[in-house]
Amino acid sequence: MSARTDDIARRLAREAAQWLALQDAGGLSAEQRDDLSRWRARSAAHEALWQKAEALRRRFSEVPAPLAACLDRPDPDRRRLLGQALALGTLAPLGWLGYRQLPVGSWRADLRTATGERRGLTLPDGSRLQLNTASAVNLDFSGGRQQVQLVAGEIAVDSVGVLLVQTRQGLLRAWGASFCVRLGERDCAVSVSRGQVDLQPLSGPGARLDAGQRALLGATGIGAAQPFDAQLPGWQQGLLLADNQPLGELLRELRRYRPGLLRWDPALERLAVTGTFQLDDTDRILALLAASLPLAVHYRTRYWVSLTPRENTA
Numbered sequence: 001m002s003a004r005t006d007d008i009a010r011r012l013a014r015e016a017a018q019w020l021a022l023q024d025a026g027g028l029s030a031e032q033r034d035d036l037s038r039w040r041a042r043s044a045a046h047e048a049l050w051q052k053a054e055a056l057r058r059r060f061s062e063v064p065a066p067l068a069a070c071l072d073r074p075d076p077d078r079r080r081l082l083g084q085a086l087a088l089g090t091l092a093p094l095g096w097l098g099y100r101q102l103p104v105g106s107w108r109a110d111l112r113t114a115t116g117e118r119r120g121l122t123l124p125d126g127s128r129l130q131l132n133t134a135s136a137v138n139l140d141f142s143g144g145r146q147q148v149q150l151v152a153g154e155i156a157v158d159s160v161g162v163l164l165v166q167t168r169q170g171l172l173r174a175w176g177a178s179f180c181v182r183l184g185e186r187d188c189a190v191s192v193s194r195g196q197v198d199l200q201p202l203s204g205p206g207a208r209l210d211a212g213q214r215a216l217l218g219a220t221g222i223g224a225a226q227p228f229d230a231q232l233p234g235w236q237q238g239l240l241l242a243d244n245q246p247l248g249e250l251l252r253e254l255r256r257y258r259p260g261l262l263r264w265d266p267a268l269e270r271l272a273v274t275g276t277f278q279l280d281d282t283d284r285i286l287a288l289l290a291a292s293l294p295l296a297v298h299y300r301t302r303y304w305v306s307l308t309p310r311e312n313t314a
Helices: 003-024 030-041 044-060 065-070 077-100 247-255 282-292
Strands: 119-122 128-131 136-140 147-152 154-158 162-166 170-183 187-201 207-210 213-218 239-246 261-264 272-278 295-301 304-309
Touching: 003 030, 003 044, 030 044, 128 136, 147 154, 147 170, 154 162, 170 213, 207 213, 239 247, 247 261, 247 272, 247 282, 272 282, 282 295, 282 304
Parallel strands: 147 162, 261 304
Antiparallel strands: 119 128, 128 154, 136 147, 154 170, 162 170, 170 187, 187 207, 187 213, 239 272, 295 304
């Protein structure tokens, strides 16, 4: 499966999951039903995925035995058990859809993290590797080879010697360097905070990045090197930083660390945000945004959250 095919499959899965969640939340309006019909009619792949989504919903919506047992129980646990069972019936097929549409290499990788999870470990050569949210790598330290293959997501590396990092766009070679690599749809972003890293695309000339530089590595070339502040903390320290950043950009980054659906009114896109946020508690980040900006946070479930402009009650 090509990278582009992967991207299309994941996009369709996300769209199908959103339509399924909207439908299960209380029905679609006439306009939304028309939109869904047009979405299904776009291609055979759209319709096939929708049929799969509905089949999964029917399978998971069958009343589980624990739920049937609790329906007639007048004790205080009844409502809690009912809510948990119904939430499972809605979320399980959505999670299955997302999982099945991931690249095969991700769930077969040597190491991987779930959405919102970060993981660090020491490699056989003594280098330090950190995986960001929803990331996957393969390791090859056999026969004198020292290579990490980035399959999905983002990694940070502190290498103690020569270390290779393979991506689908090309190869990175580091000598005792600290750097980050983040995969995108068409290229990968490389940021070097210590030492030097050589970049070699699949075709075309290579280039070297020094400490304090970052660039985009594509399959056929390398973008111009740009400076950045290598001393600023980031996800490796569990932090999300914003300095007069548009709210839409912050929320798109936050969505990488939060399972489920996070949506917002387009009117909120350009609100400016400044602050330092702890990635381990995304609910608190949303609460802090609501306390400092004119917006309201609405929870349909823990995994379906919407942000809207706050109504002026004055």
